[in-house]
Amino acid sequence: MMTDDTNTFVLFPLGKKRFALPAEKVTELAKPDRLQTFPQRTPLMTGVLVRRGRIVPVCDVAQALIGRDAPAGKFYLIANRQFESRREWTAIPVTGECELTNVQPQQPQSKLPEYVLGVLSLENEIVEVLNLEKLIAAEASA
Amino acid sequence: MRQKRTLPRRGAREDVILFTVGGFRFAIAAAAVTEIRSMEGLTRFFGGTGHKAMAKTVYTLERNGVTHFVVSGAQHFHLPPSKPTRVLVLRHAAAAVLVDSTDRMVDIAVLHALPLGFRGDERNWYRGLAILNGDAVPVVNPTAFLSKGEVAVLRATMLRMQGVAV
Numbered sequence: 001m002m003t004d005d006t007n008t009f010v011l012f013p014l015g016k017k018r019f020a021l022p023a024e025k026v027t028e029l030a031k032p033d034r035l036q037t038f039p040q041r042t043p044l045m046t047g048v049l050v051r052r053g054r055i056v057p058v059c060d061v062a063q064a065l066i067g068r069d070a071p072a073g074k075f076y077l078i079a080n081r082q083f084e085s086r087r088e089w090t091a092i093p094v095t096g097e098c099e100l101t102n103v104q105p106q107q108p109q110s111k112l113p114e115y116v117l118g119v120l121s122l123e124n125e126i127v128e129v130l131n132l133e134k135l136i137a138a139e140a141s142a
Numbered sequence: 143m144r145q146k147r148t149l150p151r152r153g154a155r156e157d158v159i160l161f162t163v164g165g166f167r168f169a170i171a172a173a174a175v176t177e178i179r180s181m182e183g184l185t186r187f188f189g190g191t192g193h194k195a196m197a198k199t200v201y202t203l204e205r206n207g208v209t210h211f212v213v214s215g216a217q218h219f220h221l222p223p224s225k226p227t228r229v230l231v232l233r234h235a236a237a238a239v240l241v242d243s244t245d246r247m248v249d250i251a252v253l254h255a256l257p258l259g260f261r262g263d264e265r266n267w268y269r270g271l272a273i274l275n276g277d278a279v280p281v282v283n284p285t286a287f288l289s290k291g292e293v294a295v296l297r298a299t300m301l302r303m304q305g306v307a308v
Contacts, residue, residue, distance in 0.1 A: 036278045039164075039280075045259055140261065
C-alpha cells in the first residue's frame, strides 16, 4: 500500500485520551526505563533516561494536556526536537501502546490551542495532532 | 544567538568529587574544591531576602584571612531545606557550598552536554552530565554558586553590617 508520509501519524494514549504526532517526528517507542531526576527548572521536563550510553531528556507533556492527575507513563515515545540546526531526542511518557495511522488531517472546527496542528477524524474519536515545539513553548511561557 | 554548548570531551579525564544535597547526587571537579570541612567555625550571615544571593548565603567562613560566603546547596538548587553536614570550600572563589554529605572521588571520561531541552537555570548550574554506573549525575558549575556581581553585593552588605556593629 502506498502511503503519504505527510499524512502518517503516531497515535499515543495519555490516560483516556489519545493524541498524535507526525510520524516523521517519532523515532521509536521505548520500553519502560528508569527516569533519572536532578534539580532543574524547565517546565514539563522531568529528568533524563540513559539509553545505550546516550542521555535522552524526558518531557512529560501529559501535565500540559490532561493535567497533573495523569496516570504514570508505561512507555516512552522518542521524538525528535529541533533546536536551530541541532536535533535532539526527547522521550515522552505515554500510558499505553502506540499506533501508526495514515489519514488526512483536518483543520479543527472550533478554536483549539495553537499547538494543535490539526485533528484526525477516526472511527470513534477525534484526535488532536500536536506541534511539540509549540506545546512546550506555550507551557514555558504560561 | 547561537547557544554555547558544553560538548562531550572524549579522552579528557577529570577527577570529580561526589556529594549529595536534598537526596540528589552531584559531582564537582576536584580541582574546583580547595577543602572539604565540617560546619564548625561558620558565622551566621543574614543579609535579608531582597536579593537571591542574600537568601541563599547562610554563613560566612574566615579562612586564611579570606571571607568565603557559604551558600546553601539546597537553596541554590531550589530544593527543600536539607541537613547539611559538610562545606565545600571552592578554589579561587569567594563561595563555599553547604552540602548534606560528600562521597568519594571518581574519575570521569566523558562530560555529556546538558540536553538542549533543558532551558532553565540548570543551564548555568551544570557543566554537563556524567554517567556513573548507568546513573546520570550533574556536574556542577562552580562559578554558578555566586556570580561576581552577587559577591560584590554580599561584600557590600557585610561591610554595611560591620559598620552598623561598630
